[in-house]
Amino acid sequence: MAGRSPVNLSAMLLSLSNETIARAAFGKGSAQQQRFLLAMKKLLEYLSGFNVVDLFPSWSFFGEISGLRHGMERVHLEIDGVLNEIIEEHEGKKFDGDDTNEDLVDVLLRIKRSGEMDLSLTMENVKAVLLDLFFAGTETSSTTLVWAMIELIRHPQVMQKAQLEVRKVLNGKIRIEEGDIHKLLYINQVIKETLRLHPPVPLLARRLCCETVELAGYTVPIESRVVINVWAMTRDPNYWEDPEIFQPERFEEKAIDFGVENFEFIPFGGGRRICPGISCALASMELWLAQLLFYFDWEISGGRSPQELDVEEAFGLTLTRKNDLCLVATYHE
Numbered sequence: 001m002a003g004r005s006p007v008n009l010s011a012m013l014l015s016l017s018n019e020t021i022a023r024a025a026f027g028k029g030s031a032q033q034q035r036f037l038l039a040m041k042k043l044l045e046y047l048s049g050f051n052v053v054d055l056f057p058s059w060s061f062f063g064e065i066s067g068l069r070h071g072m073e074r075v076h077l078e079i080d081g082v083l084n085e086i087i088e089e090h091e092g093k094k095f096d097g098d099d100t101n102e103d104l105v106d107v108l109l110r111i112k113r114s115g116e117m118d119l120s121l122t123m124e125n126v127k128a129v130l131l132d133l134f135f136a137g138t139e140t141s142s143t144t145l146v147w148a149m150i151e152l153i154r155h156p157q158v159m160q161k162a163q164l165e166v167r168k169v170l171n172g173k174i175r176i177e178e179g180d181i182h183k184l185l186y187i188n189q190v191i192k193e194t195l196r197l198h199p200p201v202p203l204l205a206r207r208l209c210c211e212t213v214e215l216a217g218y219t220v221p222i223e224s225r226v227v228i229n230v231w232a233m234t235r236d237p238n239y240w241e242d243p244e245i246f247q248p249e250r251f252e253e254k255a256i257d258f259g260v261e262n263f264e265f266i267p268f269g270g271g272r273r274i275c276p277g278i279s280c281a282l283a284s285m286e287l288w289l290a291q292l293l294f295y296f297d298w299e300i301s302g303g304r305s306p307q308e309l310d311v312e313e314a315f316g317l318t319l320t321r322k323n324d325l326c327l328v329a330t331y332h333e
């Protein structure tokens, strides 16, 4: 990775995030993992692309003639086939009462077999949980880290402070361990500030209003579909001082309990559908960012100034940067 030519950080971080979730879901060395990730990539391309039928539902014939529907069905069959093979691989595994090496598929199959839940788990449920995890847990984390690196490059004094922190905490060690992560207070603030300015899920999944309510002088009738605009809330000057400025120190004094209090800051959503992956997401992002900052110094290629790094957004499944982020890494001795 080190050297003077730029590395595509967007691609690398997405691949890291995919591999991490795949390892947790399928275990180490699943033969089908790469096939699954490839098929998911194709599916995400279909889902995040522009589809005219979303705007004009009565034009459903367009999906047929454009080949979109056929393409999506093909990918769906491919994913279903790979998942069947992965599940088959797992069904033959033996644990001898030791469940410490179980991956998510093992756990779901164990619950399914035991019938210990009030609702019985079907094979379709198992596959749906796995897909849900990949949709929700991969691009969200990698996108956040890409934005964090962009903001760090654009704010060299923040980059310097974060690098100093991790290098000081490691104090001569060459590998970051789990215990070190809790000491990286500033890196934690950098991630929170990134989530504030660049929430990867800017609009939460729609909620259906259960009863008519009066809110800020408006009547929201029962059964209205309500969209929560996280992006606007995290830039609201009523709650944030200088909201457009990237300033991790604002979280120094502000303890955040995601989705329970601090409703001005809900990048992980809230209520019953709150993100169940918060701890996993924060721990992974802190570790990955700490590693990027500990081992390497970063700069833009071509001698451009940090302010020239564009922050143009593209909206797909998450709010990503429009262009891939490519930076030059220099190994830090």
Ligand code: HEM
Residues within 6 Å of the ligand: 132, 133, 136, 137, 138, 140, 141, 144, 199, 200, 201, 204, 205, 267, 268, 269, 270, 271, 273, 274, 275, 276, 277, 278, 280, 281
């Ligand atoms: C920066 C990282 C992440 C962000 C910002 C994020 C954000 C969100 C948001 C906003 C929701 C919807 C909540 C709502 O509507 O109230 C959600 C749901 C979810 N997230 Fe995350 N997430 C992240 C990482 C992860 C990770 C790493 C995992 C898994 C390990 C994960 C698993 C899920 C799942 C399973 C759902 C539920 C979907 C459902 O209700 O069907 N997320 N996430």
